[in-house]
Amino acid sequence: MQLLQADVGKTLFIRTIADPQAATAAIRLGISSGETVVLAAKVPGGPLVLQRGNVEIALGRDICKHIEVDAE
Amino acid sequence: MSVYDPPEQSVTESSTPGEASPTAKSSSPVTPDTHHQTAVLAGNPNVGKSVVFNALTGLYANVSNFPGTTVDVPKGHLPDGSPLNDTPGVYGLSNLSEEEQVAEKTIVAADVIVNVVSATCLERDLFLTQQLIDWGKPLILVLNQMDEAEARNLTINSQKLSELLGIPVVSCIATQGNGIDVLKQVLWTARPGHRLADLPDAAEMPALEKDPGQCLKIYGFRRQRVNGIVSQVVEQSLQESAWTKQLSNTVGKALLNPIIGLASTLLVLAALYQVIGVWVAGNLVDFTEGTLMLENVIPFLQGLISSIADKGTFMYTVLAGEFGVLTMSIQYIFGVLFPLVLGFYVFMSLLEDCGYMPRIAVLLDGALNKIGLNGRAVIPLIIGLGCVTMATISTRVLTSQRERTIASTILAITIPCSAQLGVIMGLMAVAGGFKGWLVYIAILFSILAILGTALHKLLPGSSTPLVLDLPPMRLPTLKNVAQKTWVRTLGFLKEASPLFILGSLIVALLQATGLLAWVQVALSPVTEAALHLPGETAQAFVMGMVRRDFGAAGLYFLADGMTAVQMMTALVVITLFVPCIASAAVIWKERGIRETTFVLLGSWLLALTAGIVVSRVLETFPIL
Numbered sequence: 001m002q003l004l005q006a007d008v009g010k011t012l013f014i015r016t017i018a019d020p021q022a023a024t025a026a027i028r029l030g031i032s033s034g035e036t037v038v039l040a041a042k043v044p045g046g047p048l049v050l051q052r053g054n055v056e057i058a059l060g061r062d063i064c065k066h067i068e069v070d071a072e
Numbered sequence: 073m074s075v076y077d078p079p080e081q082s083v084t085e086s087s088t089p090g091e092a093s094p095t096a097k098s099s100s101p102v103t104p105d106t107h108h109q110t111a112v113l114a115g116n117p118n119v120g121k122s123v124v125f126n127a128l129t130g131l132y133a134n135v136s137n138f139p140g141t142t143v144d145v146p147k148g149h150l151p152d153g154s155p156l157n158d159t160p161g162v163y164g165l166s167n168l169s170e171e172e173q174v175a176e177k178t179i180v181a182a183d184v185i186v187n188v189v190s191a192t193c194l195e196r197d198l199f200l201t202q203q204l205i206d207w208g209k210p211l212i213l214v215l216n217q218m219d220e221a222e223a224r225n226l227t228i229n230s231q232k233l234s235e236l237l238g239i240p241v242v243s244c245i246a247t248q249g250n251g252i253d254v255l256k257q258v259l260w261t262a263r264p265g266h267r268l269a270d271l272p273d274a275a276e277m278p279a280l281e282k283d284p285g286q287c288l289k290i291y292g293f294r295r296q297r298v299n300g301i302v303s304q305v306v307e308q309s310l311q312e313s314a315w316t317k318q319l320s321n322t323v324g325k326a327l328l329n330p331i332i333g334l335a336s337t338l339l340v341l342a343a344l345y346q347v348i349g350v351w352v353a354g355n356l357v358d359f360t361e362g363t364l365m366l367e368n369v370i371p372f373l374q375g376l377i378s379s380i381a382d383k384g385t386f387m388y389t390v391l392a393g394e395f396g397v398l399t400m401s402i403q404y405i406f407g408v409l410f411p412l413v414l415g416f417y418v419f420m421s422l423l424e425d426c427g428y429m430p431r432i433a434v435l436l437d438g439a440l441n442k443i444g445l446n447g448r449a450v451i452p453l454i455i456g457l458g459c460v461t462m463a464t465i466s467t468r469v470l471t472s473q474r475e476r477t478i479a480s481t482i483l484a485i486t487i488p489c490s491a492q493l494g495v496i497m498g499l500m501a502v503a504g505g506f507k508g509w510l511v512y513i514a515i516l517f518s519i520l521a522i523l524g525t526a527l528h529k530l531l532p533g534s535s536t537p538l539v540l541d542l543p544p545m546r547l548p549t550l551k552n553v554a555q556k557t558w559v560r561t562l563g564f565l566k567e568a569s570p571l572f573i574l575g576s577l578i579v580a581l582l583q584a585t586g587l588l589a590w591v592q593v594a595l596s597p598v599t600e601a602a603l604h605l606p607g608e609t610a611q612a613f614v615m616g617m618v619r620r621d622f623g624a625a626g627l628y629f630l631a632d633g634m635t636a637v638q639m640m641t642a643l644v645v646i647t648l649f650v651p652c653i654a655s656a657a658v659i660w661k662e663r664g665i666r667e668t669t670f671v672l673l674g675s676w677l678l679a680l681t682a683g684i685v686v687s688r689v690l691e692t693f694p695i696l
Contacts, residue, residue, distance in 0.1 A: 028199045057540070060447075063539070
């Protein structure tokens, strides 16, 4: 499913990031296919907050809409 | 291997970055003849790169309180005379933006790279580091923001980090100048680090990474390696109790809820108004400007000047007249700006230090996207309510030139500064009181939205999506806040004072030559015919150029004879009308002459158009 459709609090396995540019941008920040993250928060109409270990990163929707995930 | 060894325990633990002397294990520095070598600073956005640049070069023109990017690559010289070039802050060299292209070009041409990373975000920052290593560049790593890392209970084994990367590592708190001396000493021990296995020749890397298929493969390996390094060198000690952590988490999450977040923002703005608008801009400035400056310092200066040039002469008017360059800049810089900026930075540092600011940036990101900005722009926009000049400088936190153009235009035209808001508050009684405020806010907000959307549509390119690391919520530490405030206030005053003096000089010359009066007279038919306002209001509008609050204050004398509609029209026009001369000077410096001209002419046109519309609409629909 799309990351945007995932529920807050769920642990997610990142399957693919479809858009190469978004994939490039995301991988540099530590978000890449094969990683496991927790969807910590979703701001309506705004960014998503992903948690990896102790680090929380907010990512704008423009990046998030290209990210496909599986619920763990 | 030439490695800067941290002291026996890691530098974070000793919390005295840069104190230890380097112990070069072997010596293969880049070259003994350093004078023809060019060093380049590289790093992610907002890691303190500009602060390091300024500390290394002593170049004062580029001091930044909110270090961000600089597309025009500032250049300076190291103490040994070698050139040092800055680059825009980027997360990697992937050709994703104009900034990345500029950074890549500068880096490829460099002999040595000084890579600044934030000790709080190594997982993110070391990606660029590994990329630079893979590209075969001699590198030295500056582990900056060690104080922030300590505040977040992060311990970093910099010796291990240095071993794993194969390059020297210097720990540093650049804002306090900690570690800079060591960096100056060991900078030329930079060396090529450990590249990923099985890569082709370093010289082929930039081209290879332009190939989309190859790029993601290499990026994947690079990411794995960085994650591996971080897991070995970063430790987070859980000093706080489970209860504190839970509370920090709950508050952090709550602030991202739109209703709670918005309510908290309104509370913060109300507090900001009370502290900055009422206590600082009102009570404190009354004392510093009124009592200290106008009653004591200025008369003393005028006496001094009159012993050189007689009152009424051109020389006296320019130096110490009503808008004399000497008297007005001293009165303004020390009487108004210093207390205002100090108060404002205390407030901002508190909000930042407790982790509130980034969350508001996240919350407002969606709305700001519509005008071509991202969440980061809340910082300059909030600062704008304090001082537009200060805010224009802070647009450096924005990642692209496009965003900086949009933000500084919006700031210059639609955001009233605290000095102006104070006077407007007094005049609003004439323009309908509370109802007047609602109308005023609605009008300005619509203009902001229209202007932002138009710029977003018209400017080429697109806005950069938000990427923000969210630090845990915590109680601010007094030491951090005091230190940040002081460094920023001094930085701002050092940077802005010459511009204020320049601005004052222009105004003084305009007045002494009679041009100021001429413009006021020439404008009055326009205000009468187009805006249905008394001709004298033209004077107030022009004074708004000198200082935003002068303009608004000028309306006080006319308030008695004005209707609510007229006052509302005048207040809208005076808010939109040209930014004060100091902000214009800062826009010029930051954004160039073309954008400054655009902002000045645009604000004229917009103020006039909005004034005409507001007066006609409110005359037709008398809601005030």
